[in-house]
Amino acid sequence: MLKNFADKPLVIGVTALNAIDSPGPGVAVIRALRDGFGDNIRVIGLSYESLEPGVYLHDLVDKTYQIPYPSAGAHALVDRLQYIHGIEHLDVIIPNFDAELYNFIKVSAQLRIMGIHTFLPTHEQLDARDKMNLSKFGEKYKLHVPEAITIYKADELRKAADELDYPLVVKGKYYEAFVCQTLEQAHKAFYQLSAKWGTPIIVQKFMKGTEINIAALGDGEGDCISIIPMRKLYITDKGKAWAGITIEDADLLDLARQFTKATNWRGGFELEIMRDADGKLFIMEVNPRFPAWIYLTAGAGQNQPEALVKLAMGEKVEAFSEYQVGKMFIRYAWDHITDVSEFQQLSAFGEL
Known part of the structure; x- marks a missing residue:
């Protein structure tokens, strides 16, 4: 169960703070957590590089520590997290990069012994939706895949x-x-x-049609806690949604439920969908974590990052039944001013 906030705020580690033109989900996840838990959380940023913008957004991130690149392996990750945990007493970690998930899943049992909770898919679930295996996955579960x-x-x-x-x-x-x-x-x-x-x-x-994305949260037992479909309104030259709107479509909800039931998915995921001229839905990719636009789920009434934290801490979370259709997000960029001393401190000492 969730700890008593009167005793101590929940301490949550979040990765993927690279809020650039091809943003990671970290900053959006933190914004959703702030909306859901208010001041009753302490957010610990886990960064790979010193110039990840989220590091310097002190109204969102209370403190940041650098962690080793995934290529350094699981042992290096555990060693670093033990050090951070000794100082911060982490309750939950939410990884948000595809490339880091393998190591986090591998060490999740060790983290649990330390008192750090996660809510992640298994390696088998991760492999099943991999781009290299997606065609076979589609054939097995009768899902349309290019x-x-x-x-x-x-x-x-x-x-x-x-x-x-x-x-x-x-x-x-x-x-x-x-x-x-x-x-x-x-x-x-x-x-x-x-x-x-x-x-x-x-x-x-190549598939021609309408691009749609679905952010969802699976409970690990075959059911969806939350499903939010979004149609892209503006796409960058890198194919990233820079604006989008929640839509109402029973077929999209059914597709997300079908995927979750087939995989028993545990945690957040995103389905990248293409609807062709005949209305057929093709799964282009399955991203095994929250998307960068995840804050829209909080704006539409289904705060998926908040729900994931509750699930990670062992709380029973009822499935959401409604969301607000017609909620839009429009991403923007701004210049955040900080001092070079902060950059130097993170680069030299690995924490800020």
């Missing part, structure tokens, strides 16, 4: 293009995608994505 081919070498692009035809979508292992009209463009995308995220690279059949 045809895709996984490749490891640029030489394989020509064969993939022959099978899928142009235009095609070249996707990175974790993030980013490029729509390519020619083999030359596909090669450029392959080298750019493999240099940044490694291999394999996913080559997917």
Whole structure:
């Protein structure tokens, strides 16, 4: 059960504070938590780089510690979290990057022994929705998924293009995608994505239609606690939603419930959907964590980050039944002024 806030505020660690043009979910998650819990929480930022903007938003983040990159491995992560926990007495950690989830899931039992709660999918659930396995997943559970081919070498692009035809979508292992009209463009995308995220690279059949995203929260037992569908109103050149609106659509809600039941998903997730001209819904990607627009769920009446914290702490959370249709988000950028001494302190000592 949730602790008595009169005794001590809940201490929550949050990653992905990179509120840039391709933002991480961390700042949006924290805003939702602040709305849900008010002053009864202490937010600990967990950053990878010194220039993550969320680090310096002191009205949202009480203190920040750097943590090792996922490539450093699970042991390095536990060692660092033990140090942080010794000072902050963390209650919950919410990881928000795809690439870090494997390590956090691996060490979740150790964290629980330390008194740190998480609410994460299993490695099996994580693998099942992976971009490389999504086609097989769709076949198994009778979900519509675009045809895709996984490749490891640029030489394989020509064969993939022959099978899928142009235009095609070249996707990175974790993030980013490029729509390519020619083999030359596909090669450029392959080298750019493999240099940044490694291999394999996913080559997917291009789908034309209306882009829709669904943010949802699974209870780990096959049921959805919350489902919020959003239609993109403005998309950046990186394919990120810069504005969106909640919509009412029973088919989208049913699709999210179908996915949750099939996977017994535990935690937050996002379905990236394309509705074609015939109205058929294709799952383009399944992101295994909250999306960057997650604050819209709080604005629409279903605060998913707040509900996740309650689930992590063992509280029974009833499924939401309603949300406000027509709620919009419009993302914006502003210049936050801070002092170089803060940047130097985080860079030198790993905490601020």
